[in-house]
Amino acid sequence: MPSGLSSLLLPSKRQSGYRSAAALLDAAARLAARAGPGVLPGIRPDSPYPGTRPRKRAGPGADFWQFRPYQSGDRPQDIDWRRSARSDQVFIRQREWTGTRHVCLWCDPGAGMAFRSAGNLPEKRAAAQLFLAALAILAQKSGDIPVLLRPDAPPAKGRLDDLAAALLHLPIPGDAPARAMRSPLPETLPPGASLLAVASDFLFPPETFRDFLGRCARNGTHILALQILDPAEIRFPFRGRVVFEDSAATADAAAAPRIELARCEDSRAAYLARLAAHQSALEDACAAHDARLLRHATDTPPEDIMSALCHFTQGKA
Amino acid sequence: MSAFSAALSQITFLSPWVLLGLAGLPALWFLLRTLPPRPRLIRFPAWRFLNDVPPTPKTAARMPWWLLLLRLLLAALVLLALSQPVLRQAAPLSGSGPVRIVLENSLFSAPFWPSMTREAARIARAADRAGRPVYLLTSAAQSRPGQDPAPYLSGPLSAPEVSAALETLSPRPWLPDYEAAAQSLERIPHGGESDVLSPPYPGGSAESFTRFLEKLQEQGDVKLVTPSAGRHDAGEAIILPPVLIRGVRIKREGGTGFEIDIGAERWNRFPESVSLRVYDHAGDVLAARPLIEAIDSGKPLSPALYRTGIDMPARFMRDAARIGITGVPGAGSVFLLDRRFRTYRTGYLSLEAESAPRDLDEPAHYIGSALAAFSDPLAGDYEALLSQDPPLQMIVLPDSGRLPDDVQARLTRWIEGGGVLVRFAGPKMAASEPVLVPVPVRTGGRFSEGAFSQGTPLAIAPIPSQSPLAALEGGKDVRVRNQILSDPLAGDDGPAQSWATLEDGTPLVTGRFSGQGSFILVHTTAGPGWSDLCLSGFYVEMLRRFAGLTAQEAQAIDKNHAAAAGLRPVQILDGYGRLQPPPADFLPVTPESAALIPGPKSPPGRYRDQNRSDDGADSALNAGKHISYPEKLERLPRGVTRLTPGDDREASLFAPLMLTALFLFLIDWIVTLWITRPATSVRAAGRLLSCLFFICVFLLFAPLARPAGAASLPPPEELAGEIYLAYVPSGRADLDNRTERGLNALAGLLAARTSVEPAGVVPVVPGRDPLSFFPLIYWPLDGRPDSDAPSSAARRAALRAYLAYGGMIFFDTRDASLQDSPVASAQVRELREITNGLGLPPLVRAPKDHVLFRSYYLLPGRVPGLYDGAPLWTAGKSDDAYPVSPVIIGAHDWAGAWALSAQGSQSADLILAERFGVNLVMYALTGNYKADQIHLPKILERLGR
Incomplete structure (x- = not known):
């Protein structure tokens, strides 16, 4: 299962994520170079004043x-x-x-983002980091200010490498019990944020997302949702007797709720049905609040999502 | 199928009750079937969707059948291992009752002794397991304090007691006493079986041995176990037939040396290393000759008896102390030379300085040249000749007039004590009234030429057969012109004999025995003045005969002495033919007991008259002289089974079974790991790594068969980073293989004992391979240059460069020679050719305080390998150019000794050899650094002051 992400952008296969900010920025720059002009919504290519935006x-x-x-x-x-x-x-x-516009970026800090189902796949978090970094590069190119929202710290902005470093060093979930119940979505929105890109697996209940979209709409913030999923989560390829543990629930592995499936292949249909229902609920929520939802599986090339982003913005314009 | 059951029958279980556990295996089968493997655990982000998935029926996942089989096999293997199976190769004990182990430990058992004792210990263990008592008996008598000698007998013994008893037993250097052994058998319980361990050639006659076996058969079953391997040489096990030195004489004709009667079977496979050697008292080799060559050139006297000889320069003859055959341990292959053989201490009167050039008409010139043909003559005045200690055996006086009175008295005493005085006539004697002549002589000579000549010069008449000069060849063309005549009218004061006469019956040689010696007159001149006797070979042979007279007389006198007083042993031979000091409580051999047959009361060795303390009076008792050549056992009494111990070691199967089980366990581990893959790849990698680690450890410790043959040289960066022991291959696979094994053993020893941890052993060819990486190169020589070696110029250049930059080469000629013997062995010749042109410093024998003997272990200065007795040569005084000796030359085949001790052999000499190897490497690595400590006592003393 060759992953486009890992083949193109990760320094080597078998690596679960980016080791350094430079590596991340390098990969993101290569990805951003593939995106056409005007990827970000609301850009005016002929603006005489770079950095200003009506x-x-x-x-x-x-x-x-x-x-x-x-x-x-x-x-x-x-x-x-x-x-x-x-x-x-x-x-x-x-x-x-x-004036300059703030493009806010948010990466789901949940433990589930660290999942990968095979050794040659990147973690979901790595894909999220790559997309967000590419967006930050694009935003800065078009004169916007990329701002990284962080769960436990003030928003980070400034130079791109600082941003990339902050992106890589988001608090790792599960290392402190107090952070265990962290929300997968930003709790506070900066006033005047016009665009918020949220990278997550969106595997939490769709109601939470809908409420969040409502808050954003009141704040006047456009939402770009990037749903990143592992192929195992999409296809559920397990066989035989497997014990599943809730990776997002708590940091304490011993107390994590578990469920044992005697024959995974028998439960696959039920799982896929539930996943489909969840996805359509997410789409409905996005449609209701004029948000855009893009999906990415970690075993597909990341350029796909860039082109999808282009279509999205052009269609919007 | 039958082979399989035969193999199965050779497995014994020491704890068979553990095998009952095998019955539990079916239970384990069911247990394992019902216990499913642990399920995989996955931390799954989309867990929420599974939370309310309707549960499917929970069927127990079956363990795969092959995994089940694997685990059952594992359990069975562990159980089998715990029951301690032992693989035995020999036939089981027969019957019930006591087990009698009879060791034939007489004269010919030494080469087979290790194999025999191992087999004895094995039989004892087998009997011990069967709960049967063991009796140990030897066939040769041994001396017992306070009692008459008798064969060793003890029992009932347990297996450890047998092992301990075997340690105290050793081959005896005399014949077995089957009668006494059979008598002592009467005292042991009958029944059961007897195991007779005997060399293929038992001592004593085959008839007596057969009778002994028949006697044993009356008591129970008899098994005759004859070892198949006696001697290990170059990894090859061959049996040498016994070799006996039956007798030795001084060579009378055709050069100097010894004439040796060798009892040996005509056998073509004596290796080159088995050689006939003459040693001096210090154990240095004076002369050597390969045995096979000696036998080939010898004269067969009777079946299995050859008369051959060994040549050596006359000046070494008097130092010869014993003749031995290397490679054939045993008292029979050693012949001690006593005073009878240390003869030919001759001298002649020469009033001039020895260095002055002599005229060709000077009699002393002819005497000196003739004596030098068979002895190392001393030239000097009377004082010098008579003050020798030990006294000379023969003094030759050229024409002399009246002797001074004191000289005359001393000469008389000397003759009475055993000297041979040979006088030549001449004008001076003719003019005087001679004394100390065997016959009265007329004053004035008889002249065949001249004014009063009576006729032509006379030839020598045929020599009478009773004369000591009988059958002497070569006097036909001698013409005597002038002579001195005896005076038949003068008073006859003793039986003088005319030993040789001229054609007309006038005496040429007369002699007379007086006391223990004799005096002889040759009635013509020593020089060419009166005859041409001195120009003939007859002259030399005649003098040689004269010299031999002393020896013959001495032999007779010794017998008289032995009859008169007791003889006490000075050195005795043990069963391996090594000289040992006699035990302190050894009784002198009294005339009654001195039947001069080697036995427990009079072991072969060197004896000395009780009343004398000088070593000139010792006489030797030699084993080979008194026994006949042994007969090979061909026919056995009916019912005696004959066995050969094959691989006579019991192999315990515990370790291999356990190792297999461990290996299966690792496989099981990996399989289980694969079935229940952990959630994250990091943990999987960790487990896999630890798994791989254990597999690597397992493979490291599993015995791996190393491919034989010379490996190619590792790359330079590897050679430079580690210490490698290097040797120069000879091109002979067996020798190289053995050298490599020996050096590997040494490397292991270094790693175990010192901080030197050699990375390996590599063969290097000087002139082709780089040498600079090796601190020490071991160079075993075999006398046959390698055909595909680089040219000698290239080799010489490489060696010169190597030595100039501080390398060290250790030459091993592997033949225990390296004396200044004129007979250079092939190895020594090869060594000369290799070292020629290397610009080596002068070599000396390594002194006892050489750093080499204390660079790690403190060694006594004796460094035996497979051989012993040859010196070790190192560079002389350390000068600036070579502070550390660049070459060390020895001859003891140390690599062979290291390889042998790695095979499990143990002896004090092998330990010394190992220690010498460690010291050698230390010396090569640390140089003379340790030499400082040699002066430590002095330094301390100075500090304290």
Whole structure:
């Protein structure tokens, strides 16, 4: 089962993840080079001011946005006298808010992300890190500020290698009991974040995701959801008697809930049905909140998801 | 099928009750079937979807049948191993009752002794297991304190007691006493079986041995066990027939040396290493000759008796102390030479300085040359001749006038004590009134030429047969011109004999015995003045006969002495033919008991008159002289089974079975690991690694058959990083194989005992392979140059460079020679050819305080290998060029000794050989560093002051 990710981007097969920030950035840069221009939603390729981006709302900026009737509290300097002279009302001239946009990145810190079903596959976390790093590169290229949201620390931003290092050194789940029950999704959203890319396996209940999408919509944040799954999770290829342990539940392996299947092949159909139901619930939630859901299996080439991302943004534009 | 059951019948179980556990295997079968293998455990992120999967019926997963079989096999193997099976190769004991082990430990058993004792111990163990008492009996009598000699007998014994008793027994250097052995058998319980361990050639006559066997048969079954392997040489086991030195004489004709009667079967396979050797008192080899060559050139006297000889220069003759045959242990292959053989101490009067060139008409010149043909003559004045200690045996006086009175008295005493005085006539004697002549002589000579000549010069008449000069050849062309005549009218004061006469009946040689000696007059000149006697070979042979007179007389006198007083042993031979000091309580051989047959009361050895302390008076009792050549056992009494111990070791199967079980366990482990793969790959890798580690350890310790033959040289970076022991291959596979085994044994010893851990043993060919990596190169010589060796120029250049940069070569000629003997062995010749042009410093015998003897172990200065007695040569005084000796030359075949001790042989000499090997490597590695400590006592003393 050759993995596109590992064959193309991991330094060697048999390696479960990236060893250093440089390796991660190198792989991500190669991946980002495959993406066409305008991958990120809302980009304006002909923008004369690199780094500025119209926010499609009133605010500080150079370009005209709209006239608005004067309200008490408005500054007199903002009154457009020429427009006001044409009618009885006094109008305020508003400009379109242009400025650097924050592209937020989030990687699921859950223990389940460390899963890989075969020695020649990367961990799911590695794929997540690669995509998020590639997005960070693209965002910086188009003048946005990539911001890495972290579960236990303030958001990281700045140079790309710092970001990549922070991405690699996200707290490893399971090493402290206090972090065991960590949410797979960010709990707080930075105000003004216009785009949030969430990389996760989304194997938690779909209701949690739907609630999260609702919060984001209220904050005005677009969501790009990257669902990364291991082929074993998609196809359930197990045979015989296997004891399954909940890897996400708790750090204490002895107390983790277990379930024993006498014949896995008999339970495969039930599993696949449940997975399909879960996936469609996720899609429904995304559709309801105008979020975009992209899927990636760790045994497929990562370029696929990049092209999917291109189509997504072009279609959106 | 029958072979299989035969093999099965040779397996005995020491704890058979453990085999009952095999009955539990079916139970284990069911138990294992119901216990499924542990399920795999997977930490699964999508666990949530499985949480409410409807449960499927829980069927117990079956263990695969082959895994089940594997585990059952494993359990069975462990049980089998615990029951301690022993593979025996020999036939089981027969009958019931006591087991009598009879060891034929007489004269010819030495080569077979290790094999015989091993077999005896094996039989004892087998009897011990069967709960049967063991009696141990020897066929040869041995002396017992306070009692008459009798064969050894003890019992009933347990197996450890038998082993302990075997340690105290050894081959005896005399014939067996079957009568006494049969008598002592009467005292042991009858029944059971008797195991007679005997060499293929039992001592005594075949008839007496057969009678002995018949006697044994009256008591129970008899098995005759004759070892098949007696001697290990180059890994090859061959039996040598017994070799006896039946008699030795000084060679009378045709050069100097010894004439030796060898009792040996005509047999073509005597290896080159079996050789006839003459040793001196210190054990140095004076002369050597391969036995097969000696026998081939010898004269057959009777079946299995050859008269042959060994040549050696006259000046070495007087140092000869014993003649031996290497490679054939036993008292019969050693012949001790006593005073009768250390003869030919001659001297002649020469008033001039010895170095002065002599004229051809000088009589002393002819006497000296003639004596030098068979002795090492001393030239000097009367004082020098008579003050020798031990006194000379023959003094030759050329024409002399009246002797001084004191000289005359001393000469008379000397003759009475056994000297032979030979005088030649001449003008001076003719002019004087001679004394000390056998017959009165007339003054004035008789001249055949000259004014008063009576006729022509006279020839020598045929010599009478009773004369000591009888049958002397070569005097036909001698013409005597002038002579001195005896005076028949003068008073006759003793029986003088005319030993040789001229044609007309006038005496040429007259002699007379006086006391223990004799005086002889040759009635003509020693030089060419009066006759041409001195130009003839007759002259030399005549003098040789004269010299022989002393020896013959001495023999007669010894017998008289033995009859008069007791003889006490000075050195005795043991059963292996080694000289030992006699036990302190040894009784002197009294005239009655001195039947001069080797036996417990008078073992072969060197005896001395009780009243004398000088070693000039010792006489030897030799085993080979008194026994006839043994007969090979051909016919046995009916009912006696004949066995040969094959591989006479019992092989315990415990270790192989346990190792197999361990191996199966590892396989089981891997299989189980594969079935229940762990969740993460890291842990799997860890387990796999530990698994591999154990397999590697297992494979390392499993005995691996090393392919024989010379391996190619490892790459230089490997050679440089480790210490390798190197040797120069001879091109002969057996020798190289043995050398490699020996060096491997030495490497193991070094690793065990010292911090030197050699990485291996490699063959190197100087001139082809790089030498600079090796601190020491062991070079065994075999006398046959390797045909595909590089040219000698290339080799010489390589060796020169190697030695110049601090290398060390250890030559081993493997023939126990290396004396300054004129007879260079083939190995020595090869050594000369190799070392020629290497620019070596002068060599000396390694002194006892050489660093080589204390670089690791403190050695006594004697470094035996397979052989002993040859010196070890190292560089002389350490100069700046070579602070450490660049070459060491020895002759003891140390690699053979190391290989032998690695095979499990043990002896004090082998231990010394091993220690010498360690010292050698240490010396090569540390140089003279240890030499400092030689001066440590002095340094300490100075510090304390």
